[in-house]
Every structure is written in structure tokens, then in C-alpha cells.
Amino acid sequence: MLQSFCIWLYGSGMGTAIRESIWIFPIIETVHVLGIALLAGTVSLLDLRLLGITLKSQSVEQVARQVLPLTWAGFGVMLVSGFLLFSAEAADSYGNIPFRIKLVLMGLAGLNALVFHRNPVTPLRARLAGGCSITLWAGVICAGRAIAYVSK
Amino acid sequence: MSLLFLFNWLGRSWLGAWMQKSSYAFEAAEMFHLLALAGLGGGVLIINLRVLGLGLKSETARRLMKELVPYLTGCLVVMICSGVMLVAAEPEKCYYNTAFRVKMPLLLCAVGFSVFVQRRFLEWRVLAVISLLLWAGVGLAGRAIGVI
Numbered sequence: 001m002l003q004s005f006c007i008w009l010y011g012s013g014m015g016t017a018i019r020e021s022i023w024i025f026p027i028i029e030t031v032h033v034l035g036i037a038l039l040a041g042t043v044s045l046l047d048l049r050l051l052g053i054t055l056k057s058q059s060v061e062q063v064a065r066q067v068l069p070l071t072w073a074g075f076g077v078m079l080v081s082g083f084l085l086f087s088a089e090a091a092d093s094y095g096n097i098p099f100r101i102k103l104v105l106m107g108l109a110g111l112n113a114l115v116f117h118r119n120p121v122t123p124l125r126a127r128l129a130g131g132c133s134i135t136l137w138a139g140v141i142c143a144g145r146a147i148a149y150v151s152k
Numbered sequence: 153m154s155l156l157f158l159f160n161w162l163g164r165s166w167l168g169a170w171m172q173k174s175s176y177a178f179e180a181a182e183m184f185h186l187l188a189l190a191g192l193g194g195g196v197l198i199i200n201l202r203v204l205g206l207g208l209k210s211e212t213a214r215r216l217m218k219e220l221v222p223y224l225t226g227c228l229v230v231m232i233c234s235g236v237m238l239v240a241a242e243p244e245k246c247y248y249n250t251a252f253r254v255k256m257p258l259l260l261c262a263v264g265f266s267v268f269v270q271r272r273f274l275e276w277r278v279l280a281v282i283s284l285l286l287w288a289g290v291g292l293a294g295r296a297i298g299v300i
Contacts, residue, residue: 026295026299030295030296033189034288034291034292034295036189036190036193037190037192037193037194040190040194041190041191041194041197041198044191044194045194045195045198045220053223054222054223055208055211055216055219055220057211057215057219058208058210058211066207066208066210067207070201070207141183141187142183142186142187145182145183145186146183
């Protein structure tokens with residue numbers, strides 16, 4: 001089911017156009033790489049605040065309320081550019097192990113954020129959530145980089 | 153001493169030898185380069201957006217910068233160390249790479265601008281825009297090294 005979707009997307013006009021153009025793929029890739037700063041860079045500042053390492057003059061709530069809109073903007077950029085890159089390589093991505101690991105880590109990062117927001121904040125829980133989040137997002141970045149190493 | 157000599161010396165050093173021989177060192181250095189990019193880019197964004205009136209507005213730009221400087225410095229050190237490792241793996245390729253030749257002066261400009269100019273006139277919005285453009289240029293040129 002998932003595999004047939006990947007093959008369909010790969011063969012679609014959009015996937016083919018991105019794959020066959022010399023410039024479109026690297027341009028989207030550049031957006032995807034620089035978008036890391038907006039997504040992971042901003043969320044890691046919140047994580048470091050949760051860990052009590054930086055921005056200590058601000059409360060966790062203040063940092064979260066003001067930084068998370070930027071993180072969500074980054075998520076939008078990454079999701080769109082990531083989907084476009086995926087469409088050009090979908091048939092290969094399906095079996096690509098780092099790609100699968102990346103998706104799982106992203107799911108776990110989302111789950112971590114959800115659990116944190118749903119439960120009362122205690123200092124220990126805040127540190128745990130911050131530590132998990134920054135580790136998971138670092139894993140997402142590394143796995144994302146590894147996608148290209150494996151598919152070569 | 154020419155720059156090419158320096159690049160070749162780096163390639164022949166123990167670091168270069170290790171980077172070229174190892175089956176994982178280049179990949180690992182690239183990952184660290186990307187991770188530090190997230191940290192440095194995120195911090196630069198947060199400070200400049202604050203100057204432009206977006207994001208962390210409950211903190212003054214000056215204090216925000218003061219609090220983030222150790223973090224930004226740490227990320228920059230990781231970027232430079234991993235960057236030197238990447239150059240040591242492919243010194244000649246980098247030396248003759250147009251994107252690399254654009255990136256290095258841009259990087260010097262971005263760091264110099266942030267440390268010597270922007271720090272003194274932090275509230276000037278136009279400087280925040282220039283800073284964002286300089287750093288984006290460094291990132292763009294950096295990505296282009298691997299494409300061209």
C-alpha cells in the first residue's frame with residue numbers, strides 16, 4: 001500500500017520533473033538544509049531552556065510561547081520541501097533505512113512534545129522532555145544526512 | 153606561503169590522512185557540521201528576528217544576545233573544527249571550488265560583521281537584515297560546494 005503510493009508519487013509528473021531537472025532538486029535541498037536552522041535551531045533553544053542551560057532570565061512558558069511559532073514555521077518549510085524531495089526519490093526512499101529511521105525519530109519527537117504538553121510540568125519532567133527533544137532532533141538531522149549516503 | 157600550499161599541507165597532515173582513509177570520518181564530520189548549523193543558524197535567527205520585532209520579544213535584543221553568545225560561540229567552534237576536517241579530506245577540490253571561494257570571504261564578513269559592527273549597534277534593524285543575508289549567503293554557498 002505505502003510502497004505503491006511511493007511508486008505512484010515517484011512516477012508522477014511532479015516527482016519526475018524534480019528528478020530530471022538539474023537545478024530544482026539542489027535548490028529544494030538547499031531550502032531543506034537551511035530550514036534546519038528555523039526548525040531544529042529554534043526548538044533546540046527551547047530544549048536548552050528546559051534543561052536550564054540558556055535563556056534562564058525567561059520562564060519556560062515565555063520561551064515556548066514566543067519561540068514555538070517560529071518552530072512551526074520551520075516545520076512547514078521542512079515538510080513541504082521534504083515532501084518535494086521525497087517525491088523525486090520516493091521509490092528509493094521506501095526501502096532506505098536512514099529514511100525509515102528518520103520518520104520514526106520524527107514521530108517520537110512529536111510524541112515527546114505531545115506528552116509534555118498534556119501533562120503538568122515539573123522540573124524533572126521539563127529536563128527530561130528537553131533532553132529527549134534535543135536528542136531526537138539531532139538524530140533526525142543525522143539520519144536525514146545519512147539518507148544520501150546509503151542511496152549512493 | 154601560498155594558500156594552496158596551506159591546503160595541501162592540511163591534506164598531507166595526520167588529520168588529512170585520517171579523513172581520507174577513514175570510512176566514516178567524512179560522514180561524521182558532515183553530521184557535526186549540520187548539527188552545529190542548526191544551533192548557530194537558530195541562534196542567529198532568534199537574535200536578528202528579535203531586533204526586527206519577531207519571536208522572543210519579552211527579552212531585550214541586547215540581553216538575548218548576551219545570553220546566547222556562549223552557545224553561538226560553541227556552535228561556531230564546532231562548525232569551524234568540522235569544516236577544517238572536511239577541507240582536510242578534499243583540500244584540492246575545495247581550493248578550486250568556486251562556491252568554497254565565495255563561502256570563505258562571506259564567512260569572514262558574517263563573523264566580522266556580527267562581532268565588530270552589529271554588536272555595537274544591535275538595535276539597528278537594517279543591520280539585522282544584513283546579518284541574516286550574510287549568514288544565509290554562507291549557508292547557500294556552503295550547500296553549493298557539494299553541488300557544483
